[in-house]
Amino acid sequence: MRAGPLRRLIAGFGLITLLPIAWMVINGDLSPATAGIKAAIVLGVVLVVCRITDLVVSAAAHSLERRAVAVVDSANASSDGAAPKRS
DSSP: OOOOHHHHHHHHHHHHHHHHHHHHHHHTSSOHHHHHHHHHHHHHHHHHHHHHHHHHHHHHHHHHHHHHHHHHHHHHHHHTTOOOOOO
16 A cells, blocks of 8 residues: 555654654653553544545645646637637
8 A cells, every 4th residue: 555745744744643652652651551541632633634635725726736737628619620619
């Protein structure tokens, strides 16, 4: 499975978010059970953020693709010698 740069960036932020939890466990300020719950919450947030960014990026790419096709179609219509249709 290939991970895009956005997914890698979000995963990196998730790992950075886990560092204070690990530090608190090492110092004894946090029990392993509580650390596990906090880590699960971080995982859930990272997954939700990945899904949202995937949806936003794919919607933007789809919109840009439709615009590009419209520009190419209008350029082809004008280069055919036929006058573009006006509504």
